[in-house]
Amino acid sequence: MNRPRIGISACLLGKKVRHNGEDKRVDWLVEELGKFVTWVPLCPEVQMGLGVPRKTMRLSGKPQTPQLLVRGTDENLTSLALETSKRMMAPDLDLDSFIFKKDSPSCGLERVKIYGKNDSPSRSAVGIFASAVKTKYPTIPLIEEGRLTDLKQRELYVVRLFAFTELKRIPLKVAALQKFHQDYKLLLMAHAPDQYRMLGNLAANSSRKSVRDLLLNYQTDFLKSINRAPTRKQWFNVLQHMMGYFKKTIPSGERQQLMSSMEEYRRGVIPLVAVLTLFKYLAQRHSVAYLLTQKLFQPYPKNLLLVQY
Numbered sequence: 001m002n003r004p005r006i007g008i009s010a011c012l013l014g015k016k017v018r019h020n021g022e023d024k025r026v027d028w029l030v031e032e033l034g035k036f037v038t039w040v041p042l043c044p045e046v047q048m049g050l051g052v053p054r055k056t057m058r059l060s061g062k063p064q065t066p067q068l069l070v071r072g073t074d075e076n077l078t079s080l081a082l083e084t085s086k087r088m089m090a091p092d093l094d095l096d097s098f099i100f101k102k103d104s105p106s107c108g109l110e111r112v113k114i115y116g117k118n119d120s121p122s123r124s125a126v127g128i129f130a131s132a133v134k135t136k137y138p139t140i141p142l143i144e145e146g147r148l149t150d151l152k153q154r155e156l157y158v159v160r161l162f163a164f165t166e167l168k169r170i171p172l173k174v175a176a177l178q179k180f181h182q183d184y185k186l187l188l189m190a191h192a193p194d195q196y197r198m199l200g201n202l203a204a205n206s207s208r209k210s211v212r213d214l215l216l217n218y219q220t221d222f223l224k225s226i227n228r229a230p231t232r233k234q235w236f237n238v239l240q241h242m243m244g245y246f247k248k249t250i251p252s253g254e255r256q257q258l259m260s261s262m263e264e265y266r267r268g269v270i271p272l273v274a275v276l277t278l279f280k281y282l283a284q285r286h287s288v289a290y291l292l293t294q295k296l297f298q299p300y301p302k303n304l305l306l307v308q309y
């Protein structure tokens with residue numbers, strides 16, 4: 001599996017770069033995800049030359065044009081922050097994703113506090129550095145560390161991360177995109193049942209776009225689709241679809257076994273991973289080639305300890 005390059009707010013990896021000289025280490029990132037990715041740790045406030053420790057800052061003004069002010073003195077560091085962010089994003093870091101520290105006036109990706117008229121705060125801004133990352137990398141998966149504490153969101157992010165990294169690395173050929181789409185078809189069907197056909201049509205390139213434009217379009221729509229969390233009902237529909245590949249090829253005892261596992265999953269008695277393991281075993285046993293190439297069986301590295309949905 002491809003190794004994603006992930007930009008990350010450096011304090012999340014345990015670097016002592018925060019205003020108070022401390023860090024905000026997230027153990028799961030360092031000890032688990034870190035085994036499978038290449039980190040690109042960045043701290044915009046250190047890059048601004050503010051040192052550690054330093055005074056805290058806050059955003060002020062309008063969310064579209066936030067000003068970065070030092071608390072207590074109201075010294076305006078916006079130009080320095082914008083220039084530094086631009087400089088940090090200037091080289092092509094070739095990032096596949098970015099994980100941001102939430103709530104930071106520099107790194108926060110969403111709902112960052114900003115003080116408007118009468119100094120009243122609202123949670124409506126994006127940190128100045130996070131904005132620069134969004135501009136430079138408009139299509140990659142971006143997330144705040146706070147969202148990763150929810151296990152479902154964590155798993156969704158990991159699926160998205162490895163799928164997108166693979167998509168970014170495919171050769172610049174329509175045939176390669178079609179193969180990618182083929183392998184992700186059932187996963188897409190679970191995440192976005194109303195979109196996977198549209199993505200299939202896009203991959204077929206009937207409108208004869210240039211391969212570069214085609215890939216860019218597909219990447220954007222693929223990310224939107226895979227970002228939607230599948231419901232149990234959607235997964236059940238995919239399992240029913242998979243069942244169609246076994247209709248004539250397996251003995252009735254095995255078919256019965258599959259159907260009762262599906263029913264147990266539908267009722268919430270067993271997890272999805274248990275049914276998928278059975279499907280995979282039977283697909284291998286009966287050489288169902290189409291199913292065996294499907295990414296839904298292993299959308300991220302095997303040893304990354306997550307429970308599939």
Ligand code: SF4
Nearest residue numbers: 009010011043101107
């Ligand atoms: S600027 Fe970003 S990376 Fe640096 S300490 Fe603050 S949140 Fe962490």
